Amino acid sequence: MKILIIGTGAQGSIIATEMVKSPEVSEIRLSDIDLGKTKRLAERLKSEKVHTHRVDANKIDDITRAAENVNVIVNTTTWNAQFNLNIMKVALNVGAYYQDLASYPPEQLALSDRWKNPG
Numbered sequence: 001m002k003i004l005i006i007g008t009g010a011q012g013s014i015i016a017t018e019m020v021k022s023p024e025v026s027e028i029r030l031s032d033i034d035l036g037k038t039k040r041l042a043e044r045l046k047s048e049k050v051h052t053h054r055v056d057a058n059k060i061d062d063i064t065r066a067a068e069n070v071n072v073i074v075n076t077t078t079w080n081a082q083f084n085l086n087i088m089k090v091a092l093n094v095g096a097y098y099q100d101l102a103s104y105p106p107e108q109l110a111l112s113d114r115w116k117n118p119g
Contacts, residue, residue: 002027004067004096006055006087007076008038011101015074020047031055031066057083063090074099084108 001024005012008030019025028050030038035054042050053066057077063086067073073091075098077083084100085108091098092114100108 002070003072004029004070005074006031008032008041012076020045067094070096072097076101
């Protein structure tokens with residue numbers, strides 16, 4: 001399983017620390033607007049599974065590039081409606097599962113039918 005974690009602060013770093021231990025996880029893509037932060041986390045994790053990406057969650061193209069061929073996208077960004085919607089839409093477009101730790105329910109729930117249709 002390939003996982004993209006967007007946001008490498010407190011939540012993202014703990015999730016990455018646990019996911020790197022899982023034999024089911026073949027790749028973890030750490031991403032954040034602060035590439036230095038992702039690289040420091042990658043150095044601490046010391047795993048060949050880990051790769052770093054600079055992603056601006058305001059930019060769909062940034063998210064899409066990092067999300068290519070992933071199975072799961074984990075959103076650990078700050079509580080920002082635009083970030084959440086962008087990341088969620090990319091997850092839908094690439095066919096990845098979506099885990100959100102920074103949800104913004106009204107707008108996200110409006111996409112409910114789009115999630116039901118592809119299964």
